[in-house]
Amino acid sequence: MLNLGYGQIAVTSAIAVALAMEAGIPILPAAALGLLIGGLFGLFLDLTILRPVYRLRGEARVLLSLLLTLGVSFIVDGFLNWRFPLKTLNLHIGGGAVEILGVPMRRGSLVASAITLATFAGLFVFFGRTSLGRAIRSVIEDEEGARLIGIDPKKMLRLILVLSGVLAALVAVTRSMVAPVDTKSGLSITVFALIVTVVGGLGNVVGALLAGIILGIVNVIAADFIGSYISLIILLVAAAVTILIRPAGLLGVKE
Amino acid sequence: MSEQLTSGTGTSMIGGTEARSSRSILVLLMPIAMVGVALALVPLWLSDSRVLMGVAVLGLTFICYTIGFNVIFGSTGQLFLCVGALAGVGGFGAAILADNVGWPIVVSILVATFAATLTGGLLSYVAVRRSLGVIFTGIVTLIFSLSFDALLLGLSHLTGGDTGRSIHSGADTFLRAQVPPYYLMLALVLFFLLIHALLRRSHIGWAFRALRDDEVAAELAGVDVARYRVYGALIGAAMLGLAGSTYAFTEGRISPTTFGFGEVDVVVLVMLAFGGIGTLFGPIVGAITFTIIDEVLIDFGQLRQVAYGILIIVLFLWMPRGLIPTVASIWRRVRRLVEVKE
Numbered sequence: 178m179l180n181l182g183y184g185q186i187a188v189t190s191a192i193a194v195a196l197a198m199e200a201g202i203p204i205l206p207a208a209a210l211g212l213l214i215g216g217l218f219g220l221f222l223d224l225t226i227l228r229p230v231y232r233l234r235g236e237a238r239v240l241l242s243l244l245l246t247l248g249v250s251f252i253v254d255g256f257l258n259w260r261f262p263l264k265t266l267n268l269h270i271g272g273g274a275v276e277i278l279g280v281p282m283r284r285g286s287l288v289a290s291a292i293t294l295a296t297f298a299g300l301f302v303f304f305g306r307t308s309l310g311r312a313i314r315s316v317i318e319d320e321e322g323a324r325l326i327g328i329d330p331k332k333m334l335r336l337i338l339v340l341s342g343v344l345a346a347l348v349a350v351t352r353s354m355v356a357p358v359d360t361k362s363g364l365s366i367t368v369f370a371l372i373v374t375v376v377g378g379l380g381n382v383v384g385a386l387l388a389g390i391i392l393g394i395v396n397v398i399a400a401d402f403i404g405s406y407i408s409l410i411i412l413l414v415a416a417a418v419t420i421l422i423r424p425a426g427l428l429g430v431k432e
Numbered sequence: 433m434s435e436q437l438t439s440g441t442g443t444s445m446i447g448g449t450e451a452r453s454s455r456s457i458l459v460l461l462m463p464i465a466m467v468g469v470a471l472a473l474v475p476l477w478l479s480d481s482r483v484l485m486g487v488a489v490l491g492l493t494f495i496c497y498t499i500g501f502n503v504i505f506g507s508t509g510q511l512f513l514c515v516g517a518l519a520g521v522g523g524f525g526a527a528i529l530a531d532n533v534g535w536p537i538v539v540s541i542l543v544a545t546f547a548a549t550l551t552g553g554l555l556s557y558v559a560v561r562r563s564l565g566v567i568f569t570g571i572v573t574l575i576f577s578l579s580f581d582a583l584l585l586g587l588s589h590l591t592g593g594d595t596g597r598s599i600h601s602g603a604d605t606f607l608r609a610q611v612p613p614y615y616l617m618l619a620l621v622l623f624f625l626l627i628h629a630l631l632r633r634s635h636i637g638w639a640f641r642a643l644r645d646d647e648v649a650a651e652l653a654g655v656d657v658a659r660y661r662v663y664g665a666l667i668g669a670a671m672l673g674l675a676g677s678t679y680a681f682t683e684g685r686i687s688p689t690t691f692g693f694g695e696v697d698v699v700v701l702v703m704l705a706f707g708g709i710g711t712l713f714g715p716i717v718g719a720i721t722f723t724i725i726d727e728v729l730i731d732f733g734q735l736r737q738v739a740y741g742i743l744i745i746v747l748f749l750w751m752p753r754g755l756i757p758t759v760a761s762i763w764r765r766v767r768r769l770v771e772v773k774e
Contacts, residue, residue: 239566245748259734424562424568
C-alpha cells in the first residue's frame with residue numbers, strides 16, 4: 178500500500194500546531210495536539226477510503242491506494258491553500274548556537290535530531306521487542322500467514338496508519354525547528370519520505386535511519402562543495418544507485 | 433487489469449484465417465477513424481475562442497502522453513513516473529536544438545524524440561536488468577523526474593530556469609495559428625492509436641499480454657520478458673518525446689511546470705487509470721473526461737483542487753478498474769442475460 182497523502186498529514190498537523198500556538202497554547206501541548214491530529218488523520222483514512230483498498234491484493238492494491246490517497250492529498254492541499262494560504266509553522270528554539278566538538282550547531286537542529294533519534298530508538302524497540310510490533314511486522318510480511326496464526330490484519334493495518342500519521346506529524350514539528358513548513362510542503366515531504374524508505378529498505382527501521390543519515394551527509398557535502406542544483410542531482414543519483422545496487426535496501430537480505 | 437476490451441476482437445484473431453484477418457483490420461481501423469472524425473469536429477464550435485482552442489490542444493497532447501504511458505505501464509507493467517520528464521527531454525531538447533543550435537524544426541523534433549526514446553529505453557533496461565518491481569521502477573523513474581527538474585532549474589541559461597523560455601523558431605508559421613495546431617496534435621493522436629492498435633495485433637502485442645498476465649509463465653513459454661519490456665519503454669518514450677516536442681513548438685513557451693511531475697505524471701496516471709489501464713481507447717476517454725472536468729471546475733475558483741480530489745476519490749471508489757473495463761463487463765453481463773432469455 179502506498180500513501181501519497183503522507184506529506185499532507187504532516188502539513189495538516191503543522192498548520193494545526195501553528196493555529197494552536199497563535200491561540201496562546203504553549204509549545205508542548207500544541208505539539209501534542211499536532212501528533213494527535215496526525216494520528217486521527219491516519220485513523221480516518223483507515224476507516225474510510227482505505228476499506229476497499231484492503232480487499233485487493235498485490236499490484237491492484239498499490240495502484241488503488243495510490244490513486245485514492247492522491248485524491249486525499251488534492252483535497253487537503255486545496256483546502257489548506259484556500260483557508261490558510263500564508264500560514265507556516267516555524268518553531269524557534271531559544272538560545273544561540275551550541276558548540277559540539279568545536280562545530281557550532283543551531284539549537285533547533287539539535288533538538289530536532291534528539292527527538293528523531295529518541296523516536297527511532299522507540300520504534301526499534303517497539304518493532305523488535307514487543308509482541309505488538311512483531312505482529313505488525315508479520316502482517317507487513319505476509320497478511321494471510323498472519324491471519325492464520327491469529328493476528329487480525331485489519332487491526333494491525335489500522336495501527337500502522339495511526340502510527341504513520343503520528344510520525345508524519347512529528348516530522349512536521351521537528352522539520353519546523355529547522356525550516357518553515359508551509360501549506361505547499363506536502364508533496365516534497367511525501368517524495369523524500371518515499372525515496373529514503375526505499376533506499377533504506379521497505380519495512381526496515383534501521384535501514385531508513387541509515388539511509389536518511391547517509392543521504393543527508395551526501396546532500397550537505399555536495400551542497401558545500403558544488404552548486405546547489407547539482408547537489409540535489411547528486412543526492413538523487415546516489416539514491417538511485419543505491420536502489421539499483423541493493424534493491425532490497427541498504428541492510429536488506431536478498432530473498 | 434487484463435485486456436477485457438479486446439476479448440471481442442481478440443477471439444476472432446486467434447483462429448483467424450487470411451480472409452478474416454483482412455476483415456479484422458477493418459474492425460481495427462473503424463473505431464480509430466470514428467474517434468478521428470469525432471475529434472476533428474471539435475474546432476467547429478471552439479475555434480472562436482483562443483483560450484478554448486488552447487485547452488483542446490493541451491487535451492490532445494495529454495491523450496498522446498496517456499497513450500505513451502499506456503504502452504509502457506499498461507502493456508508491460510513498468511510504472512514510469514517520468515512521463516513529464518521524457519516529454520520534457522523532447523520539448524526542451526527540440527527548443528534548444530532549434531533556437532540555440534539553429535537546426536530546422538523537423539530535425540530538432542526528430543533528434544529530441546530520439547533522445548527521449550533512448551532515455552526511456554535506458555531507464556527500462558536498467559530496471560529490467562535489476563529486475564525491479566512496480567514500486568521500485570516507480571521510485572527510480574521518479575528520481576529521474578526530480579533530477580531532470582533540478583537540471584532544468586540549474587541550466588537556466590538554456591532553459592530559462594523557473595520562469596521557462598520562449599521558442600522563437602516557428603513563431604510566424606501555422607504552428608502558432610489558432611486552429612492548425614489542433615489538427616497537428618490530432619494527427620499525432622491517431623498515429624499513436626494506430627501504432628498501439630497494430631502493436632497489440634503483432635507478436636510484440638502477444639508477448640506484452642503474456643508477460644502482463646503472468647510474467648513467469650511467459651518466460652517459461654519462451655517470451656524474452658526483459659527484451660519486450662525494453663521494447664515497450666522505447667516505443668512509449670518515443671511517443672512521449674514526439675508529443676512533448678511538438679507541443680512545445682505549438683505553445684511557443686515552455687517551463688519546468690509544462691513537464692512537471694505534479695502537472696503531467698499525476699494527471700496522466702489519473703487519466704489512464706480512469707479510462708482503463710491497458711485498453712486501446714482508455715487514454716482517449718480518460719484524457720477527454722479529465723480535460724473537461726478541469727475546465728468545468730474553473731468555476732469553483734479556489735476550491736477547484738478540493739473538488740478535483742473529491743471527484744478522483746468518488747470515481748475510483750465507484751470504478752476501481754476504470755471506465756472502459758467496467759462498461760465492458762456490464763455490457764457482457766447484459767448480453768449474457770439476453771442470450772439466456774433467447
